[in-house]
Amino acid sequence: MSDKGKQAILCVDDEQDILDSLYDTFMDTYDVKTAINGVEALNILTESEIAVVISDQRMPIMTGAMLLQEVNKIKPRCKKVLLTGYSDIDAAVDAINKGAVNKYIHKPWDEHELIETVEHLIKMYNADEFMNKMIEDSKKIKTKIDKWKYQSDLLEQFIDSCQMGICVVDAMENIVMVNKPGLKLLKYDSIDAIKDKKVDTVFIIDSNKRQAFRELYEKGTFYQLLEVKQADGNTAGLQASLTYLTDEKGVKQLRGILFN
Template sequence: MTIIKVLYVDDEENNLSSFKANFRRLYEIYTANSGAAALDILSQTEVHVVISDQRMPGMTGVELFKKVKKLYPEPIRILLTGYTDIQALAEAINDGDIYRYITKPWNEIELNNSIQNAYDVFRTRRELKEKLAELQKTNDELNRFIYSISHELRAPLASALGVINLAKLDNIYNESEKGNEYWSLMEECCNRLDYNITSTLQYYKNSRYSEVKEDVDFNKVIHDLIAIHKLANTGSEQIKFEINVDQPEKFVGDVFRIEIILGNLISNAIKYQKPEEENKLIQIDVKVNRLVAVVTIIDNGLGILNDHLNRIFNQFFRVHNQKGTGLGLFIVREALAKLEGKISVESVVDSGTKFTIRIPNSA
């Protein structure tokens, strides 16, 4: 069982002796007759509770506790006062310099209960601090694990896709109808695994990374994202993109999350085109003002059933023959929530889908 260590500070020797006599059997007692002496003890000994008289020459109890809070913040501080100095007490309490105050002459039972309660607070704070340290350690280990796993998965995946591309160049890919089917299946599986890894990493990073605000050039961001997703999606070269960016105002926001949001919506617009559609089209319109950026992404693809519209942003909800991870639109919603943005969707089956997002401008 831990012995509670109490430091009592008072410039009157009789009070020091009385305190020690009353509580020496319950606690490990330290005494000091001035604020300077108390700070010296605290520099050498771990103390759980500090009790100080308010009116002392050289340094008042409140002044002592301000220094204790700065230098040794863990001990819980109790102030004894025989004077009604309301302003000093209110300031000390509001600033967190004292946990409780007790009027003099103190009552032994009241003071003992206060010491016990103060120690409970000390112990709870100490345990919380230890738990936070453990949590931070676990979080750091998880960060390293996620990075390692993503690297270890993507390296062989890139090699596999490289082999498939070599097979295409050497005409092995199309040697027979059955072989072509196998190669196509392998390529599709690799691309899907790559997409799954990317979605998982986006979800992880979005939930953990702090918001970083910087200038956003929507024209550049959108063209870069289209180039990336066209490379990742077979057949996307047949899709026509119409892009209109009206950005007369400076826009400041979190580029990382904006890229996650737009990237997922562009990827879906590409993926869910109708195979038989001859005029595949994706329209992206951006209007920026000093308060908000409004982005609409419209496709003439497969569309979404009305019954699904209220569920497409749910985690792991998937449509269209179970394509994807069911994380894309969920990540979009979560990233927008971090930016305090909004999203809406309109869709007609076999006609296409329109997503509208609003992102606040922090400029």
């Protein structure tokens, strides 16, 4: 989009009166840029975001078809209209067959047809840009997910490599993960059997004991005796440390338990 907030179209013709006519036709709706030959047009195209190029076929230096083929290489999503005389129909059809032109219109053109054509191509351009943005955003999201998964896998491998038991809980104090040493101490065969249980259903932490753990944690004293309910229904005492994290309201919430 230009500074005017309008989408830009580029009109190319070596006759100034034709450029003036095209400018007057579209000036109220679009940011109209003009060029008198293909070289000037390509310079504008590399510096600006152009949605539609309208080019005359018969021009010096390069024909309209040649110009639009170059446009297709530089800005493939840019839409292209070729203005032709009846004697240039073969060149227009050839350009269409090569994928360099979206539409050709005979000169002298019908103004209503030209306006409708540009409106349609603008919609096509916007749809292409939207789809491209969706694809690019999806790629970025996938990259972030892949990176997060890699880091998550590394963390899980590190936790599993620890000799002591580790239990990770979420903000609702549901068990998210228990490492292999922890599962062994709790006598569970797999994480599936304990995952999503409330932490208090496995680790017996009454309010007084929880407060004591929090005070010890803040003082830097980590271990205290804690009772746990094992998978076989027995209760066992283990040395444990409760880990707390401070939420956005400044409240310390339980996030993990280390035990052995």
